[in-house]
């Protein structure tokens with residue numbers, strides 16, 4: 001009988017034995033402790049866990065914002081743990097997007113200028129029409145000339161998402177993207193993330209909110225820097241129950 005080969009698909013992001021320890025001396029903190037995870041292309045994964053369980057550290061290591069002490073992080077076929085600082089900076093400008101709870105927009109720039117920034121940093125002259133299109137995609141077509149302080153929190157987060165989307169990154173890393181938003185604004189941001197995953201982009205999102213995690217395709221649960229549980233799909237109640245169980 002002929003043997004069949006199962007084609008292996010490279011995940012968008014893979015962590016292999018990743019560890020990150022802070023501080024040396026007598027009290028080092030192992031924030032991430034031997035994590036193995038794969039994030040398939042076009043999927044949206046939530047990362048949950050108690051405060052201090054290592055969620056942000058894991059996200060920063062996966063996005064190349066922070067160096068790992070051990071293990072490998074692969075973005076597609078690229079091992080970013082071997083990349084130089086220049087390579088990493090280039091990767092972050094082109095293949096990776098990042099959104100934070102605090103939006104991190106530049107106060108003195110308009111929405112359009114904020115969105116254009118990653119292209120400018122990559123040495124590309126942004127086309128005005130392209131910037132308007134991305135802002136329209138997040139429902140802010142009329143707000144391009146406004147500065148962050150003239151926008152609501154939900155609108156600012158949508159500008160931050162537009163800025164992360166403008167380079168069409170393979171992977172979007174989001175650290176509590178809805179943490180500062182009311183439920184209506186949060187839903188709009190989560191709808192946009194769902195649309196991104198639908199276009200084949202991969203999303204890794206740290207959240208404390210079971211309702212936000214329930215919108216993702218899967219949730220991984222961390223405790224003491226380790227992955228200790230995983231839930232595919234699920235509703236907010238199922239996510240919350242798992243979270244409560246691991247906080248005991």
Ligand SMILES: Nc1ncnc2c1ncn2[C@@H]1O[C@H](COP(=O)(O)OP(=O)(O)OP(=O)(O)O)[C@@H](O)[C@H]1O
Pocket residue numbers: 022023029030031049050051052053054055056057058
């Ligand atoms: N720069 C740092 N220096 C020293 N220790 C740190 C640093 N950053 C994080 N830690 C420690 O590493 C552990 C994991 O922190 P991390 O911020 O990744 O957790 P988290 O799960 O994202 O927490 P939270 O939900 O409260 O934001 C914690 O014990 C934290 O105190």
